[in-house]
Amino acid sequence: MRLPIVMTVANRALSGPLSIWNDHGDIMAARTFGWIQIFTENGQEAFDHSIMAFKIAETTGSLCPRPSTWTASSHPRGWKPTRCWTRRRWTVFLPALVPYHKLDPQKPRDHGRLCHAGTFTECKMAHQMALTNSYGPILEIWQSGASSPAAIINPWETYRTEGPR
Numbered sequence: 001m002r003l004p005i006v007m008t009v010a011n012r013a014l015s016g017p018l019s020i021w022n023d024h025g026d027i028m029a030a031r032t033f034g035w036i037q038i039f040t041e042n043g044q045e046a047f048d049h050s051i052m053a054f055k056i057a058e059t060t061g062s063l064c065p066r067p068s069t070w071t072a073s074s075h076p077r078g079w080k081p082t083r084c085w086t087r088r089r090w091t092v093f094l095p096a097l098v099p100y101h102k103l104d105p106q107k108p109r110d111h112g113r114l115c116h117a118g119t120f121t122e123c124k125m126a127h128q129m130a131l132t133n134s135y136g137p138i139l140e141i142w143q144s145g146a147s148s149p150a151a152i153i154n155p156w157e158t159y160r161t162e163g164p165r
Helices: 043-059 087-093 117-133 135-145
Strands: 006-011 066-071
Touching: 006 043, 043 066, 043 087, 043 135, 117 135
Parallel strands: 006 066
Antiparallel strands: none
16 A cells, blocks of 8 residues: 555564564564664664655555554663653654545545555555655665754665675
8 A cells, every 4th residue: 555654563583482682583574564773772763764654655655554663672771861752843853644545435435455466566666766766765765854963864785794705
């Protein structure tokens, strides 16, 4: 349906034995669903991204669902303070939603019908293009939604990538 849905996903280990440790098996199982997945590193990023997720899902033109993912075993047990957004900042950052898709009882529509192979391929390509074209607007939203100049988000972080291969 390409609806601007936002869902918070607390990543945790799925397999037995019971574990509270970090694992991304739950959200990685959904990696091919066409959702814009963004992972956070700490409580502040999780909070900021939860708000920015709505703007990303509603305004990037992709109309793609967007999970806000965070590591379940470390974030809620963290002891670092989190800066909350004021109501004014929230309302300026997130204007009222004007839905692209509306259900109108006066104009009933059919959803989820079977389509031909060519149409299916066109739909999948349109979805892929929407995801690809959302990258620039996502970076702009991150710049405007960061909690401080120091919190401006870099989409790529590396770890021990220097040196010979």
